[in-house]
Amino acid sequence: MSVLPSPTQSTDTEPAATETGRRKGRRWTIVTILVIGTAGAAVAAYLVVPFNQEAKADDTADKTPVSTATVKRGTISARTSVNGTLAYAGSYEAVGRASGVVTKVPRAGDQRRAGQVLYEVNGEPVIFLKGSIPVFRDLKQGDKGADVKQLNAALVKLGYSSYLSPTSRYYSYLTKAAVKRMQDHFGLEEDGELSMSEVVYIPQDTIKVTKVNVKLGAQAQPGMAVLTGSSLRRWISVQIDTAYQSQVKRGDKVTITLPDLKTTQGKVTSVGRIAESGSDNQGAKITVGIEPDDPKATGSLDQAPVQVSIITDSAKDALNVPVNSLLALLDGGYGVEVVGSAGERRLVPVQLGMFDQDSGIVEVTGAGLQAGQRIVVPTS
Numbered sequence: 001m002s003v004l005p006s007p008t009q010s011t012d013t014e015p016a017a018t019e020t021g022r023r024k025g026r027r028w029t030i031v032t033i034l035v036i037g038t039a040g041a042a043v044a045a046y047l048v049v050p051f052n053q054e055a056k057a058d059d060t061a062d063k064t065p066v067s068t069a070t071v072k073r074g075t076i077s078a079r080t081s082v083n084g085t086l087a088y089a090g091s092y093e094a095v096g097r098a099s100g101v102v103t104k105v106p107r108a109g110d111q112r113r114a115g116q117v118l119y120e121v122n123g124e125p126v127i128f129l130k131g132s133i134p135v136f137r138d139l140k141q142g143d144k145g146a147d148v149k150q151l152n153a154a155l156v157k158l159g160y161s162s163y164l165s166p167t168s169r170y171y172s173y174l175t176k177a178a179v180k181r182m183q184d185h186f187g188l189e190e191d192g193e194l195s196m197s198e199v200v201y202i203p204q205d206t207i208k209v210t211k212v213n214v215k216l217g218a219q220a221q222p223g224m225a226v227l228t229g230s231s232l233r234r235w236i237s238v239q240i241d242t243a244y245q246s247q248v249k250r251g252d253k254v255t256i257t258l259p260d261l262k263t264t265q266g267k268v269t270s271v272g273r274i275a276e277s278g279s280d281n282q283g284a285k286i287t288v289g290i291e292p293d294d295p296k297a298t299g300s301l302d303q304a305p306v307q308v309s310i311i312t313d314s315a316k317d318a319l320n321v322p323v324n325s326l327l328a329l330l331d332g333g334y335g336v337e338v339v340g341s342a343g344e345r346r347l348v349p350v351q352l353g354m355f356d357q358d359s360g361i362v363e364v365t366g367a368g369l370q371a372g373q374r375i376v377v378p379t380s
Contacts, residue, residue: 067379068339069322073371076320076363078313078354082238084290086258086304088208089235093225094118096126097135097196102218105227110209112229115158117186118200119227121220125186129154131201140193143171150201151175151194155182196222204231210302234295236266236306239285242275244312254290255309255358256298264297266290268310315354318363319370323355325377326362337376338369345376 096119104120112118114130131150139148152175153166161178168175176192183190188198207229214226236256240248252268270289277284290308292298327335327347335349353363 066339066345066376068374069325069377071319071321071336071369071371071373071375072361073317073319075314075316076318076354076356076359076361077311077315079309079357080240080244080312081307081309081357082240084236084238084256084306084308086234086236086256086298086306087302088210088230089233090204090231091210092202092204092207092229092231094128094200094202094227094229095134096121096200096220096224096226097222098122098124098126098220099197099222100124100220102214102216102220102226105212105214105216106209108209108212111206111232112209113206114154114202114204121197124188124197126197126226127182127186127199128207129199129201130157130203130205132203134201135196135199138193138195139171141171141173141176144169148175151179155179158182160185200226202229204229206232208232234292234298235269236290236292236308238288238290238308238310240288240310240312242284242286245271245286247312248288248310252311254311256290256292257307257309258298259301259304259306262297264292264294266292266308309358313354315363318353319365320356320361320363321350321375322377323360323362325375326350326352336364336366336369339374339376 098121100122102119102121103123104117106112106119112128114128116128117125118128119126129151131154133147133150136147137143139151146169148171149167149169151171152164152168155161155175155178156164156166160181161174164172164174164178179194180190180192182188183192183198208231209227209229211228212226213228214220214224220226248268248271250268250271254266254268256264256266258264267290268288269291270287272286272288275284275286288310290310321336325336327337329335329349333349334352335347337345338348339345348366348369350364350366350369353365355362
Protein backbone atom coordinates (compact mmCIF):
# COMPACT_ATOMS: atom_id res chain seq x y z
CA MET A 1 0.00 0.00 0.00
CA SER A 2 1.35 3.42 -0.94
CA VAL A 3 1.84 5.87 1.89
CA LEU A 4 1.71 9.65 1.82
CA PRO A 5 5.17 11.28 1.78
CA SER A 6 6.44 13.24 4.74
CA PRO A 7 5.87 16.98 4.31
CA THR A 8 9.60 17.50 4.51
CA GLN A 9 10.33 15.16 1.57
CA SER A 10 10.91 16.53 -1.91
CA THR A 11 7.96 16.03 -4.21
CA ASP A 12 10.03 16.15 -7.42
CA THR A 13 10.42 12.38 -7.30
CA GLU A 14 6.75 11.52 -6.55
CA PRO A 15 5.64 8.72 -8.94
CA ALA A 16 2.61 9.61 -11.04
CA ALA A 17 -0.01 7.09 -12.14
CA THR A 18 1.47 5.28 -15.17
CA GLU A 19 -0.12 4.37 -18.46
CA THR A 20 0.78 0.72 -17.71
CA GLY A 21 -1.62 0.80 -14.77
CA ARG A 22 -4.46 1.91 -17.05
CA ARG A 23 -4.21 -0.67 -19.83
CA LYS A 24 -7.47 -2.18 -21.07
CA GLY A 25 -8.64 -5.27 -19.22
CA ARG A 26 -6.47 -4.76 -16.16
CA ARG A 27 -8.24 -4.40 -12.79
CA TRP A 28 -6.70 -2.08 -10.24
CA THR A 29 -7.56 -0.81 -6.80
CA ILE A 30 -7.48 2.68 -5.30
CA VAL A 31 -6.40 3.01 -1.70
CA THR A 32 -7.46 6.20 0.06
CA ILE A 33 -5.27 7.53 2.85
CA LEU A 34 -6.95 9.83 5.36
CA VAL A 35 -4.43 11.93 7.26
CA ILE A 36 -5.73 13.14 10.61
CA GLY A 37 -3.99 16.17 12.14
CA THR A 38 -0.42 17.13 11.35
CA ALA A 39 2.90 15.30 11.06
CA GLY A 40 3.15 12.30 13.31
CA ALA A 41 -0.63 11.90 13.72
CA ALA A 42 -2.56 8.67 13.23
CA VAL A 43 -3.20 7.40 9.70
CA ALA A 44 -6.27 5.45 8.61
CA ALA A 45 -6.76 3.55 5.32
CA TYR A 46 -9.70 2.04 3.53
CA LEU A 47 -10.54 0.59 0.10
CA VAL A 48 -12.71 2.26 -2.50
CA VAL A 49 -14.84 0.01 -4.76
CA PRO A 50 -12.49 -1.32 -7.50
CA PHE A 51 -12.82 0.22 -10.93
CA ASN A 52 -13.12 -2.06 -13.96
CA GLN A 53 -11.12 -0.77 -16.88
CA GLU A 54 -13.78 -2.17 -19.26
CA ALA A 55 -15.77 0.91 -18.20
CA LYS A 56 -14.86 4.44 -19.22
CA ALA A 57 -11.48 5.33 -17.69
CA ASP A 58 -12.48 8.92 -16.97
CA ASP A 59 -15.95 8.28 -15.45
CA THR A 60 -16.74 6.01 -12.51
CA ALA A 61 -20.49 6.46 -13.13
CA ASP A 62 -20.94 6.23 -9.34
CA LYS A 63 -23.84 8.50 -8.34
CA THR A 64 -23.64 7.69 -4.60
CA PRO A 65 -23.88 10.92 -2.56
CA VAL A 66 -20.45 11.94 -1.30
CA SER A 67 -18.80 14.68 0.74
CA THR A 68 -16.90 17.14 -1.38
CA ALA A 69 -14.39 19.94 -1.10
CA THR A 70 -13.36 22.64 -3.56
CA VAL A 71 -10.10 22.87 -5.45
CA LYS A 72 -8.60 26.25 -4.56
CA ARG A 73 -5.81 28.51 -5.73
CA GLY A 74 -3.79 30.69 -3.37
CA THR A 75 -0.71 30.94 -1.17
CA ILE A 76 0.39 27.76 0.55
CA SER A 77 3.06 27.59 3.22
CA ALA A 78 5.30 24.80 4.41
CA ARG A 79 5.93 24.81 8.14
CA THR A 80 8.24 23.17 10.60
CA SER A 81 7.52 22.68 14.29
CA VAL A 82 10.30 23.49 16.76
CA ASN A 83 10.60 23.67 20.51
CA GLY A 84 11.00 27.09 22.11
CA THR A 85 11.17 28.86 25.45
CA LEU A 86 8.61 31.43 26.55
CA ALA A 87 10.04 34.09 28.84
CA TYR A 88 10.24 37.80 29.52
CA ALA A 89 12.58 39.58 27.13
CA GLY A 90 15.94 40.88 28.22
CA SER A 91 18.09 40.46 31.28
CA TYR A 92 19.33 43.44 33.27
CA GLU A 93 21.57 43.55 36.32
CA ALA A 94 21.08 46.21 38.96
CA VAL A 95 24.68 47.08 39.78
CA GLY A 96 24.76 49.33 42.85
CA ARG A 97 27.42 51.57 44.33
CA ALA A 98 26.12 51.67 47.88
CA SER A 99 28.22 50.10 50.62
CA GLY A 100 26.78 48.67 53.83
CA VAL A 101 24.18 46.21 55.12
CA VAL A 102 21.30 45.25 52.83
CA THR A 103 18.13 46.14 54.76
CA LYS A 104 15.45 45.67 52.08
CA VAL A 105 15.20 43.74 48.80
CA PRO A 106 12.30 42.79 46.55
CA ARG A 107 11.27 39.20 45.88
CA ALA A 108 11.65 37.33 42.61
CA GLY A 109 8.55 38.03 40.55
CA ASP A 110 8.01 41.55 41.94
CA GLN A 111 7.75 44.45 39.53
CA ARG A 112 9.44 47.82 39.92
CA ARG A 113 8.94 50.99 37.89
CA ALA A 114 11.48 53.70 37.20
CA GLY A 115 11.16 56.24 39.99
CA GLN A 116 10.61 53.64 42.71
CA VAL A 117 12.91 52.27 45.41
CA LEU A 118 14.69 49.17 44.12
CA TYR A 119 16.32 48.10 47.42
CA GLU A 120 17.78 49.62 50.58
CA VAL A 121 21.26 49.67 52.13
CA ASN A 122 21.71 50.86 55.73
CA GLY A 123 18.06 51.86 55.65
CA GLU A 124 18.68 54.29 52.78
CA PRO A 125 16.77 53.83 49.50
CA VAL A 126 18.48 53.08 46.19
CA ILE A 127 16.32 54.64 43.46
CA PHE A 128 15.64 52.94 40.12
CA LEU A 129 16.07 55.39 37.22
CA LYS A 130 15.77 54.61 33.51
CA GLY A 131 19.07 54.77 31.65
CA SER A 132 21.74 52.71 29.95
CA ILE A 133 24.89 54.36 31.32
CA PRO A 134 26.01 52.82 34.65
CA VAL A 135 26.71 55.15 37.55
CA PHE A 136 30.45 55.87 37.65
CA ARG A 137 30.76 59.21 39.54
CA ASP A 138 29.00 61.54 41.94
CA LEU A 139 27.28 64.41 40.14
CA LYS A 140 26.94 68.06 41.16
CA GLN A 141 26.17 71.43 39.66
CA GLY A 142 28.65 72.36 36.91
CA ASP A 143 29.27 68.79 35.73
CA LYS A 144 28.82 67.93 32.05
CA GLY A 145 28.50 64.73 30.06
CA ALA A 146 26.29 61.95 28.74
CA ASP A 147 25.56 60.73 32.26
CA VAL A 148 24.25 64.18 33.17
CA LYS A 149 22.00 64.14 30.09
CA GLN A 150 20.71 60.75 31.22
CA LEU A 151 19.92 62.14 34.69
CA ASN A 152 18.16 65.22 33.27
CA ALA A 153 15.98 63.01 31.02
CA ALA A 154 15.02 60.81 33.97
CA LEU A 155 14.18 63.77 36.22
CA VAL A 156 11.95 65.34 33.56
CA LYS A 157 10.14 62.09 32.83
CA LEU A 158 9.42 61.52 36.53
CA GLY A 159 8.01 65.02 36.86
CA TYR A 160 10.64 66.56 39.11
CA SER A 161 11.10 69.56 36.79
CA SER A 162 8.93 71.41 34.28
CA TYR A 163 11.72 73.65 32.99
CA LEU A 164 14.73 71.36 32.69
CA SER A 165 15.65 70.21 29.17
CA PRO A 166 15.81 66.38 28.92
CA THR A 167 18.55 66.71 26.29
CA SER A 168 20.81 69.01 28.31
CA ARG A 169 24.28 67.64 29.08
CA TYR A 170 24.84 70.28 31.79
CA TYR A 171 24.16 69.92 35.53
CA SER A 172 22.56 73.34 35.96
CA TYR A 173 20.77 74.96 38.89
CA LEU A 174 17.58 73.47 37.37
CA THR A 175 19.08 69.98 37.66
CA LYS A 176 20.07 70.72 41.26
CA ALA A 177 16.56 71.86 42.11
CA ALA A 178 15.04 68.73 40.52
CA VAL A 179 17.46 66.45 42.40
CA LYS A 180 16.52 68.14 45.69
CA ARG A 181 12.84 67.44 44.97
CA MET A 182 13.62 63.79 44.32
CA GLN A 183 15.74 63.55 47.48
CA ASP A 184 12.94 65.09 49.50
CA HIS A 185 10.45 62.58 48.08
CA PHE A 186 12.57 59.62 49.20
CA GLY A 187 13.71 61.06 52.52
CA LEU A 188 17.33 61.56 51.49
CA GLU A 189 19.55 64.49 52.42
CA GLU A 190 18.44 67.42 50.26
CA ASP A 191 21.82 68.70 49.13
CA GLY A 192 21.05 68.80 45.39
CA GLU A 193 24.05 66.55 44.63
CA LEU A 194 23.53 63.01 43.33
CA SER A 195 25.68 60.42 45.06
CA MET A 196 26.60 57.20 43.27
CA SER A 197 25.00 55.27 46.15
CA GLU A 198 21.58 56.85 45.63
CA VAL A 199 20.56 55.51 42.20
CA VAL A 200 20.79 52.52 39.85
CA TYR A 201 20.16 52.85 36.11
CA ILE A 202 18.36 50.13 34.10
CA PRO A 203 17.30 50.65 30.44
CA GLN A 204 13.62 49.86 31.02
CA ASP A 205 10.57 51.73 32.30
CA THR A 206 9.48 48.69 34.31
CA ILE A 207 11.24 45.48 35.26
CA LYS A 208 10.20 42.12 36.61
CA VAL A 209 12.66 40.89 39.24
CA THR A 210 13.90 37.49 38.12
CA LYS A 211 16.66 36.87 40.65
CA VAL A 212 17.85 38.42 43.93
CA ASN A 213 21.56 37.91 44.51
CA VAL A 214 21.81 39.04 48.15
CA LYS A 215 19.98 38.29 51.37
CA LEU A 216 18.78 40.66 54.04
CA GLY A 217 21.65 41.45 56.35
CA ALA A 218 24.29 40.71 53.73
CA GLN A 219 27.09 43.14 53.08
CA ALA A 220 26.65 45.19 49.91
CA GLN A 221 29.77 46.24 48.06
CA PRO A 222 30.17 48.88 45.32
CA GLY A 223 29.90 47.18 41.93
CA MET A 224 27.76 44.32 43.25
CA ALA A 225 24.86 43.08 41.09
CA VAL A 226 22.21 43.12 43.79
CA LEU A 227 19.48 41.68 41.58
CA THR A 228 18.58 40.76 38.00
CA GLY A 229 15.44 41.79 36.18
CA SER A 230 13.75 41.47 32.81
CA SER A 231 11.35 43.58 30.80
CA LEU A 232 7.62 42.84 30.85
CA ARG A 233 7.65 42.08 27.12
CA ARG A 234 6.78 38.46 26.33
CA TRP A 235 9.27 36.77 24.05
CA ILE A 236 9.92 33.30 22.66
CA SER A 237 13.30 31.98 21.61
CA VAL A 238 13.61 29.04 19.21
CA GLN A 239 16.52 27.43 17.42
CA ILE A 240 16.19 26.34 13.79
CA ASP A 241 18.55 24.70 11.31
CA THR A 242 20.83 27.12 9.49
CA ALA A 243 19.38 25.78 6.21
CA TYR A 244 16.19 27.75 6.98
CA GLN A 245 17.95 31.07 7.64
CA SER A 246 17.17 32.52 4.21
CA GLN A 247 13.56 31.33 4.35
CA VAL A 248 12.61 32.82 7.72
CA LYS A 249 12.33 36.60 7.98
CA ARG A 250 11.08 39.28 10.32
CA GLY A 251 7.31 39.63 10.22
CA ASP A 252 6.62 35.98 9.38
CA LYS A 253 3.54 34.64 11.14
CA VAL A 254 3.82 31.69 13.52
CA THR A 255 1.50 29.55 15.63
CA ILE A 256 2.47 29.06 19.29
CA THR A 257 1.30 26.05 21.29
CA LEU A 258 1.40 26.85 25.00
CA PRO A 259 2.01 24.41 27.88
CA ASP A 260 -1.77 24.09 28.41
CA LEU A 261 -2.08 23.10 24.70
CA LYS A 262 -3.90 26.32 23.82
CA THR A 263 -2.63 28.10 20.73
CA THR A 264 -1.99 31.76 19.98
CA GLN A 265 -0.49 33.63 17.07
CA GLY A 266 2.81 35.50 16.91
CA LYS A 267 5.40 36.91 14.54
CA VAL A 268 9.14 36.65 13.99
CA THR A 269 10.96 39.72 15.31
CA SER A 270 14.59 38.67 14.88
CA VAL A 271 16.60 36.10 12.95
CA GLY A 272 20.08 35.25 14.18
CA ARG A 273 23.09 35.65 11.90
CA ILE A 274 25.59 33.60 13.90
CA ALA A 275 25.39 29.82 13.80
CA GLU A 276 25.90 27.97 17.05
CA SER A 277 25.69 24.40 18.28
CA GLY A 278 22.09 23.44 18.91
CA SER A 279 20.90 22.32 22.33
CA ASP A 280 19.84 19.02 20.76
CA ASN A 281 23.34 18.38 19.38
CA GLN A 282 21.94 17.99 15.87
CA GLY A 283 24.05 20.43 13.91
CA ALA A 284 24.43 24.18 13.64
CA LYS A 285 21.45 26.34 14.57
CA ILE A 286 20.43 29.97 14.51
CA THR A 287 18.27 31.65 17.13
CA VAL A 288 14.94 33.15 16.09
CA GLY A 289 13.08 35.61 18.32
CA ILE A 290 9.28 35.63 18.33
CA GLU A 291 6.71 37.94 19.92
CA PRO A 292 3.12 36.84 20.59
CA ASP A 293 0.39 39.00 19.05
CA ASP A 294 -1.56 38.79 22.31
CA PRO A 295 0.92 38.75 25.23
CA LYS A 296 -1.88 38.26 27.77
CA ALA A 297 -2.79 34.97 26.09
CA THR A 298 0.60 33.56 27.07
CA GLY A 299 -0.08 33.89 30.81
CA SER A 300 2.69 34.67 33.29
CA LEU A 301 4.88 31.57 33.11
CA ASP A 302 8.59 32.28 32.80
CA GLN A 303 11.08 29.99 31.03
CA ALA A 304 8.16 27.79 29.94
CA PRO A 305 8.52 25.22 27.12
CA VAL A 306 6.35 25.90 24.06
CA GLN A 307 6.11 24.60 20.51
CA VAL A 308 6.21 26.92 17.53
CA SER A 309 5.01 26.19 14.01
CA ILE A 310 7.09 28.44 11.80
CA ILE A 311 6.84 29.03 8.03
CA THR A 312 9.97 27.84 6.22
CA ASP A 313 8.78 28.10 2.61
CA SER A 314 5.77 29.31 0.64
CA ALA A 315 4.28 29.22 -2.85
CA LYS A 316 1.94 31.86 -4.26
CA ASP A 317 -0.96 31.22 -6.64
CA ALA A 318 -0.71 27.47 -6.03
CA LEU A 319 -3.50 25.03 -6.85
CA ASN A 320 -4.31 23.13 -3.65
CA VAL A 321 -6.64 20.49 -2.22
CA PRO A 322 -7.29 19.04 1.24
CA VAL A 323 -4.77 16.35 2.14
CA ASN A 324 -7.53 13.88 2.92
CA SER A 325 -8.84 14.11 -0.66
CA LEU A 326 -5.77 12.32 -2.02
CA LEU A 327 -6.09 8.81 -3.40
CA ALA A 328 -2.91 6.71 -3.25
CA LEU A 329 -2.82 4.57 -6.40
CA LEU A 330 -1.75 0.96 -6.17
CA ASP A 331 0.54 1.38 -9.17
CA GLY A 332 2.14 4.45 -7.62
CA GLY A 333 1.36 8.13 -7.49
CA TYR A 334 -1.73 9.98 -6.29
CA GLY A 335 -5.00 11.25 -7.63
CA VAL A 336 -8.22 13.01 -6.71
CA GLU A 337 -11.80 12.26 -7.73
CA VAL A 338 -13.43 15.19 -9.50
CA VAL A 339 -17.23 15.37 -9.27
CA GLY A 340 -18.99 16.65 -12.39
CA SER A 341 -22.13 18.79 -12.58
CA ALA A 342 -24.27 15.68 -13.02
CA GLY A 343 -22.64 13.87 -10.13
CA GLU A 344 -20.33 11.75 -12.28
CA ARG A 345 -16.88 11.13 -10.88
CA ARG A 346 -13.57 10.86 -12.68
CA LEU A 347 -10.09 10.18 -11.45
CA VAL A 348 -7.43 12.83 -12.09
CA PRO A 349 -3.83 11.77 -11.35
CA VAL A 350 -1.89 14.55 -9.58
CA GLN A 351 1.64 15.34 -8.55
CA LEU A 352 2.21 16.68 -5.06
CA GLY A 353 4.01 19.84 -4.12
CA MET A 354 4.20 21.72 -0.85
CA PHE A 355 2.28 20.59 2.26
CA ASP A 356 0.71 23.08 4.67
CA GLN A 357 0.28 21.07 7.85
CA ASP A 358 -1.54 23.79 9.79
CA SER A 359 -4.19 24.20 7.09
CA GLY A 360 -4.31 20.53 6.08
CA ILE A 361 -3.81 21.27 2.39
CA VAL A 362 -1.30 20.25 -0.26
CA GLU A 363 -0.16 21.84 -3.52
CA VAL A 364 -1.12 19.74 -6.57
CA THR A 365 -0.81 19.77 -10.36
CA GLY A 366 -2.81 17.58 -12.71
CA ALA A 367 -4.16 17.61 -16.26
CA GLY A 368 -7.62 19.13 -16.32
CA LEU A 369 -7.58 20.09 -12.65
CA GLN A 370 -8.59 23.69 -11.95
CA ALA A 371 -9.79 25.95 -9.17
CA GLY A 372 -13.49 25.72 -8.37
CA GLN A 373 -13.92 22.04 -9.17
CA ARG A 374 -15.51 19.77 -6.57
CA ILE A 375 -13.53 16.77 -5.37
CA VAL A 376 -14.42 13.83 -3.18
CA VAL A 377 -13.32 13.80 0.46
CA PRO A 378 -14.02 11.15 3.11
CA THR A 379 -17.19 11.61 5.11
CA SER A 380 -16.62 12.41 8.77
